[in-house]
Amino acid sequence: MTSVDLDTQVRGADLDRWLSSRFVDDLQARADLIALYAFEAELVAIPTRVTQPLLAEMRYTWWAEQMDGVFSNTPRKGHPVLEALTDLVARHGLERSGFDALIEAHIGRVHKQPHDLDAFFTAPMQLAVQILAGAGYDDAVRPAGQVFGLMQTGQEREAKAFIPVANKALKSLPSKAFPAVAHAGLSRSAPESVKRLQLFWNTVRGRI
Template sequence: MDDLEDIDAIVRRADPDRWLASRFVADPAARADVLALYAFNQELARIPFAVSDPLMGEIRLTWWREAMDEIALGRPPRRHPVVLAVAASSLPPQALADLTEARDADLETEPFADREAVLAYLDATVGAVTALAARRLDPASDAAHVVSAARAYGLAALWRLKQTGHRCRLPQAWSGQDIRLEVDGALAAARAEVGPLPVAAFPAVAPAALARASMAGEPGALVKRLRLTLAVATGRLG
């Protein structure tokens, strides 16, 4: 199995929604790069679930931050499949290093104070990943056109964490109805925002088409594929 297949398998297992969306990327080099991005994002996202205390999480985040800094400086990449994939890509390593800073919030235990704090976190994490993917798929992509789609998808993901008993930093006062209203509002805004997005970049926002369905439970692979196919074919998020 070569490095590209390794990364493809990592994303398919850990981030099936984005992996399915990447099937609609026609350019092999662009697909490889966004898969490297998604694999890197998953390495960061899983840290709080893999450590027993925040200090260990900070050590792991520092490892990834330093690995990206080394790539940015032109040093030989660390012998890790995801680091090697990033080094071989055209992704901006400094932007990936910034993602590690945003993920510091995952190591905190207190719920977000309010809606603004939730949205700021989503914009710095899932929003940044979505913007990087869109820009890699088409350099003409504007980050402003992916904000609400990323928020919708991120809100649904946070709700799934809470529903499955994992630690979740959503405000304690938020109910399922509150989240559904937030997701619906974000999707409504996304429908207007994604209009100017280049066609080639649409797979970056396509997972948002799964947000509402995932609130009711994890859709099957066939349902996901059909929803994503429809979204990409029409340029609409439902």
């Protein structure tokens, strides 16, 4: 699977963030975002491939074990997502905690635990911003991550009410990092054409 294949994978699994990534001009940075999103897509897909919670947990445990290789620069050979993830982790100095927390949150969901919105949505968004603009913007991104989490879990009214808080925090975010957050306020039910237009307008204004 090549970088083009990862791009296709993310487009099919996570249209909103794929569309946002189109606003990243730097092709390497865009590919790095796609690698992160492809990793998340792999985790999201597990419950659709196995029916038993124990089997799903075993697959998540496998991914958790693979993080040892990712963060020691010795990824599982021949696995394009792990190889791409290892490369971007090394180049951007990403910390492991967010990846481990995301896997644990998925295991929790398999066992019917409530969504850990920080692990599922906020921390990955903070990692995406670090890829595009470096470290130091976690606080600026956190409210947008909360909006994204609320939107994705069907709490659209609560999300929209929180958008002004998120936009105020995002004023300190560099414009080159905005594609990592531009999708936060998109309605899940909106057609692709509407999402494209909204993302363009969001990016021009620097607001979600």
